[in-house]
Amino acid sequence: MFARLLWKLLRGSQSRLAVAMVALVGGAAVISALINLDFGVEPKLTQEFRTLGANLVIVPREGARTSDAATSAPALLDQQTVMRGLRQASSPAVVASAPYLYIVARVANTPVVVAGTWLGEARKLEPAWKLVGDWASLRDDKKLCLVGRNVARQLRLDADTEIELHYLDRSAKLVVTGVCDSGGPEDNQVLVNLPVAQELAQLTGAGPRISLVQLSVQGTPAKIAAYAAELARALPEYEVRPIPQVTEAEAAMLGRIRLLILSMVLLILILTALCVLATMAALAMERRADVGLMKALGGSISRIVGLFLAEVGVLGAAGGLIGGAAGVALSRWMGARVFGAAISARWEVFPLTVALMVAVALAGALPLRLLGKVKPAVILRGE
Amino acid sequence: MNMATMVQVEGLRKVFGNVRALDGVSFRVEQGEWIAIMGPSGSGKTTLINILGGLDAPTAGHAVVAGADVARLDESGLTRFRAEKIGFIFQQFHLVPYLTALENVMLAQYFHSATDEAEARAALERVGLAGRITHLPAQLSGGEQQRVAVARALINHPKLILADEPTGNLDEANEEIVLRLLRDLHSAGHTILMVTHAPSIGELAGRRIELAHGRVVQITAVSSSR
Numbered sequence: 001m002f003a004r005l006l007w008k009l010l011r012g013s014q015s016r017l018a019v020a021m022v023a024l025v026g027g028a029a030v031i032s033a034l035i036n037l038d039f040g041v042e043p044k045l046t047q048e049f050r051t052l053g054a055n056l057v058i059v060p061r062e063g064a065r066t067s068d069a070a071t072s073a074p075a076l077l078d079q080q081t082v083m084r085g086l087r088q089a090s091s092p093a094v095v096a097s098a099p100y101l102y103i104v105a106r107v108a109n110t111p112v113v114v115a116g117t118w119l120g121e122a123r124k125l126e127p128a129w130k131l132v133g134d135w136a137s138l139r140d141d142k143k144l145c146l147v148g149r150n151v152a153r154q155l156r157l158d159a160d161t162e163i164e165l166h167y168l169d170r171s172a173k174l175v176v177t178g179v180c181d182s183g184g185p186e187d188n189q190v191l192v193n194l195p196v197a198q199e200l201a202q203l204t205g206a207g208p209r210i211s212l213v214q215l216s217v218q219g220t221p222a223k224i225a226a227y228a229a230e231l232a233r234a235l236p237e238y239e240v241r242p243i244p245q246v247t248e249a250e251a252a253m254l255g256r257i258r259l260l261i262l263s264m265v266l267l268i269l270i271l272t273a274l275c276v277l278a279t280m281a282a283l284a285m286e287r288r289a290d291v292g293l294m295k296a297l298g299g300s301i302s303r304i305v306g307l308f309l310a311e312v313g314v315l316g317a318a319g320g321l322i323g324g325a326a327g328v329a330l331s332r333w334m335g336a337r338v339f340g341a342a343i344s345a346r347w348e349v350f351p352l353t354v355a356l357m358v359a360v361a362l363a364g365a366l367p368l369r370l371l372g373k374v375k376p377a378v379i380l381r382g383e
Numbered sequence: 384m385n386m387a388t389m390v391q392v393e394g395l396r397k398v399f400g401n402v403r404a405l406d407g408v409s410f411r412v413e414q415g416e417w418i419a420i421m422g423p424s425g426s427g428k429t430t431l432i433n434i435l436g437g438l439d440a441p442t443a444g445h446a447v448v449a450g451a452d453v454a455r456l457d458e459s460g461l462t463r464f465r466a467e468k469i470g471f472i473f474q475q476f477h478l479v480p481y482l483t484a485l486e487n488v489m490l491a492q493y494f495h496s497a498t499d500e501a502e503a504r505a506a507l508e509r510v511g512l513a514g515r516i517t518h519l520p521a522q523l524s525g526g527e528q529q530r531v532a533v534a535r536a537l538i539n540h541p542k543l544i545l546a547d548e549p550t551g552n553l554d555e556a557n558e559e560i561v562l563r564l565l566r567d568l569h570s571a572g573h574t575i576l577m578v579t580h581a582p583s584i585g586e587l588a589g590r591r592i593e594l595a596h597g598r599v600v601q602i603t604a605v606s607s608s609r
């Protein structure tokens with residue numbers, strides 16, 4: 001009988017309940033989309049931030065000096081030790097990593113910073129660079145180099161131009177494969193494969209040396225910090241530290257977006273509850289006669305209001321389900337608009353949306369409490 | 384109050400603001416009696432019925448119905464009292480508009496205990512509505528609606544039937560049908576308290592209690608109930 005009454009109540013007030021239903025479906029759709037967006041924003045945002053380049057760096061400990069004490073040159077890293085440590089702490093979160101050795105060489109008597117790295121990794125490590133020409137795909141090709149746009153302008157270099165680097169009494173002839181625009185210090189550098197720089201600096205041999213290693217690691221700031229700690233344990237002799245400008249900007253951006261999403265979800269929940277509240281207040285007035293009669297027939301107020309609350313709960317659940325489904329489409333659209341890629345729906349958002357809508361509907365059903373004050377004798381008199 | 388007494392009212396008073404709706408009403412009704420409560424408008428008939436049915440609380444006095452003093456029952460006690468001991472028949476029928484005839488009867492079962500659709504159908508068949516079971520109140524005539532109300536009043540086998548002008552809104556033919564049902568109920572041993580204006584209907588009862596200005600002015604035994 002309970003289900004039968006519930007069905008009849010829903011059918012009996014179709015037009016009135018339709019208003020609440022529209023509010024619940026609309027609220028659920030936006031909330032579902034926002035929650036899906038919240039779940040999806042972190043990977044999307046970290047992906048976006050990964051285009052900004054490395055976010056983790058391995059460097060010598062502060063104050064450390066090279067073993068050649070007489071030169072008082074900055075300390076270098078032992079390449080093999082670092083690579084062993086990276087293998088030991090390997091993680092799928094590492095998008096790309098590359099060693100760097102910086103020297104100051106001369107090109108046509110002009111001093112220029114030469115960065116020896118793995119050119120083949122540069123594209124993965126710095127996907128946001130704009131390049132005129134081609135990327136170098138091999139990390140041991142000693143004939144190719146990339147030049148920063150400022151260097152290219154100053155030395156009048158283009159793709160396919162030959163350049164000769166001079167360092168002390170050593171030199172290397174290379175072909176410019178591309179001119180890069182990074183918006184950073186690389187615009188003032190010549191990028192060569194690591195062996196070229198190491199040979200120029202005579203840092204090859206049994207223990208090749210490097211200045212630092214840059215890593216691009218995917219994940220939240222917390223996950224990146226956790227990976228940094230793991231890597232530091234694998235490389236106790238060196239310092240592993242996040243690049244603060246990148247990780248802090250990422251954390252701040254993520255925090256702001258999440259706060260915005262949470263605020264909007266709360267606002268929509270309140271607005272939906274208010275809409276349901278207005279509908280239920282009108283419905284409570286309409287149902288005073290029914291309640292008076294039900295009380296006269298021996299219906300307890302808890303049983304009668306329970307029936308009406310179940311009706312509101314069903315409405316909330318239906319609104320949550322329909323709106324939740326609509327929210328999936330909305331989140332895909334929003335993801336495509338904001339991040340250029342659809343955000344995939346999370347199954348757990350459905351029960352969460354339904355639960356929120358049921359809670360909102362029940363909160364909005366507060367006026368039904370007034371029915372407890374209905375006096376059957378007064379109602380049956382027609383007052 | 385002996386075992387055969389269904390209703391015992393002593394010094395019952397009900398005041399609405401400055402209006403004394405009931406002013407020291409006392410009487411007794413034995414089990415199986417049919418009582419007609421009569422009197423002009425505003426004499427306190429409906430107030431009396433409402434108090435006896437646990438729909439309203441007296442200002443003073445006692446109303447013991449089927450062993451329960453309604454003035455002393457709390458809200459939940461009154462709810463159980465109405466569900467288990469009273470069957471109401473109202474002048475305005477008071478059916479739930481979006482429930483069918485059958486569901487209106489089952490609603491009383493639902494609030495009493497468990498529903499039994501077969502029993503509810505049988506109750507409607509007894510009042511001659513076998514063919515109108517799935518009709519909504521709006522699809523029924525006034526007489527048919529009142530018969531649904533009678534079936535609903537009887538479905539939980541109440542100790543006392545309280546009928547407030549049960550034929551007040553009916554034409555002659557339907558009035559006769561409803562009165563026949565009441566006669567049948569009385570013959571079957573039900574105790575009935577019926578409010579009516581019409582002396583001819585009052586003649587059907589075993590006794591008439593006449594009220595005026597909230598007081599009992601006369602209790603008359605009717606010589607022959609038809």
